Amino acid sequence: MMLMKRRDFLKVGAAAGAMASLYGCAGSGKASGHVVVVGGGYGGATTAKYLRMWSEGGVQVTLIERNPTFISCPISNLVIGGTKTMEDITVSYDGLKNKWGVRVIQDDVVAVDAAKRTISLKAGGTMTYDRLVLSPGIDFMWDQIPALNNPEAQAKILHAWKAGPQTVALRKQLEDMKNGGTYAISIPKAPYRCPPGPYERACLVADYFKKNKPKxxxxxxxxxxxxxxxxxxxxxxxxxxxxxxxxxxxxxxxxDVDVKTTTAVLEFDKFKADVLNVIPPHRAGNIAANSGLKLINNRWVDINWLSMEVNGTPGVHVIGDAIFPAPTMPKSGHMANQHGKLAAAAILNMLSGMEPSPTPVVMNTCYSFVDAKQAIHVASVHQYDAATKTVQPVKGAGGVSVARSELEGKVALGWAKNIWADSLA
Amino acid sequence: MKLLPTVAALSLLAATGAAHAADPNLARNLAATCANCHGTNGNAVKGGGIDALAGVPKDKILQKLADFKSGDKPASIMHQISKGYTDEQLDLIAGYFAAQK
Incomplete structure (x- = not known):
């Protein structure tokens, strides 16, 4: 810079002036364009809300979600344990529609054309976007459990790893099970959605048995x-x-499984249960896995941590459980919400002609119940590291509870109320 | 022409600043990482049992965070989370929440 000549100063001056006005745009909400968000879970709902809030309505947002309401996976194990209801974990999309002006469409996206910047809807028709955010969660690799690779088997041996009808059905199976029966839950190899979730579920089913079916x-x-x-x-x-x-x-x-006898087939052994709950291995949700985006291990989407934009596919961002995680980063609803904010901030910068923030931060908090009232937590903070081009867990920060407690159980329910509001209200 | 050196100097500052730069929305973005529990822009859900931060004076938030970091203030989780942010980041976060309604 010291050797810069006068005419170069002038060029830089013009560029800096342009940049300053763009910064001003972003700060005063003048970013514009149309962002389509696919999937209204923790990640997609948060992205949609924050895009509208931070652009002060300047950016048009369409959210496409196949379900009529948001149903939370976190807290759903309490429904399976019998102390909460589906109503307790269901949130309307009205907040996004009415308060934030998000156009919510109940449909499925069946194809993405990243070159033309269009998506195709199951109900028919296409839609154009300036930026696309896919937050599709996970889908199961049914071929890994061959006998489960059909709808009849899947209706009998449940995963209940997406909150909804399967949550209700698993609760019913547990209620119908005789005292003295056995419930078995299988966990796939990591990485999978919600690392502590299966252990929490085992605790809550055990708590239900202890109180109601003690044999x-x-x-x-x-x-x-x-x-x-x-x-x-x-x-x-x-x-x-x-x-x-x-x-x-x-x-x-x-x-594999034997559906008729509800038996799990292990490598050298078999295990017969009365209620068999198999969580199959999973990968990025179908629309992310099948749209020609770059995958890692043929399962998870490879993204740029400054923007959540897919490496090699400009204009398409993927967030939440569908991505290849950063080191020690869990696949959680809390983290998906954080991805959504990172993506929203980056997208608004990009729609204003700016670079995304060079120093993104995300954090995770995850509560698990060990009985109907007591909970435990794990927390972590992840800061962007330019050398490794990923977000790295901060050493010395984060950690787990000292001990389970009812206080943490109350905080866990408070966490749920707050994150539902932060994502959807 | 007399103005030129000043313009050039200012432009240079702006250009250097932009190259390394802090995103103009950094405080907003950092504060948003707290919103999952403390509510959007610090407006926690009433009756949720988690502190609202909107409109709380900056000094008060910073003191709490410093006490969490040092261990002076007992906490179930904030002593672990506060250590994940630099003091500069916590300063930006506290300033942002203090300015919210």
Whole structure:
């Protein structure tokens, strides 16, 4: 810069002037354009709201979601345990529509044409976008559990890993099960959605059995070699609260099932349960996995952490459980909400001709119930690292609860109320 | 022509600033990472049991955060989360929430 000549000064001056006015645009909400968001879960709903809020209505946002209402996966294990209802975990899209002016369309997106910047809807027709955000969550790799690869089998051996009708159906199976029966839950190899979720579910089913069907058992068939999240806290809860009820089996990958006898087929063994709850391995949701986007391990979308834009596909951003995670980053609703804000901020910059922020930060908080009232948590903060071009967990920050408590159970429900409002209201 | 050196100097400052730069919405973006629990723009849901931060004086928020970081203020989770942010980031976050209604 010291060697710069006068005419170069003038050029820089013009560029800086243009930049300053663009900065002004972003700050005063003058970004414009049309953003289509696909998927109205934690990630997509948050993106839609924050795009409208931060652009002060300057950016048009269309949210396409196949379900009529938002149903939360977090807290849904309490529905399965019998202490909460579906109504408790259901939130309307009216806040996004009426308060924030998001156009919400109940439909499915069947194709993305990233070159033409259009999407195709299941109901027919196409829609153009300036920027596209895919927040499709996960879909299951049914071919990994061959006998489950048909709708009849899937209606009998449930995953309940997407909150909705399967949540209700699993609760019903548990209610119908005889006292003295066995509930088995299988966990796929990591990475999978909600690392502590299966262990939480096992706890809450054990709590239900303890109080209502005390001769019954819970068995965890974990494909992983050890408990994947909050290990000390979960194992303590199991020994303190469910000693003769709950059994944990590591290295127990379910390879197939016998649907008729509700039997899990392991590598060298079989396990027959009365209620068999198989969580199959999963990957990025169909629309992200099948649209020619760059995948890692043929499963998760490869994104740029400054913008959540897909590497190699300009104009398309992917967030939430569908992405290849940064180091130690969990696939969680909380994290999807954070991705949504990162994407919204970056998109508004890009629609104003600016670069995305060079220093994004995301954080995670995750509560798990170990019985109907007591909960435990894990938290982490992830800061962008220019050297590795990813967000890295901050050393010395984050951590888990000292011990399970009813206080954390109350905070967990407060967390839910707040994140639902932050994402949708 | 007398104006030129001043314009050039200002432009240079602007250009250098833009190259390294902090995003003009950095405080807003950082504060949004707190909103999952503390509410959009710090307006926590009433009755949710989690502190609202909107309109709380900056000094008060910073003192709380410093006490969480040092361990002086007992917490279930904030001592772990506050350590994930630099003091400069916490300053921006506190300033942003203080300015919200």
């Amino acid at each position: 019954s058992k819970v068995v965890i068939l974990d494909a992983n070699e050890d408990v994947m999240s909050k290990k000390g806290l979960f194992t303590k809860a199991w020994s303190d609260l469910y000693k003769d009820i709950l059994e944990y089996r590591p290295n127990s990958e379910v390879k």
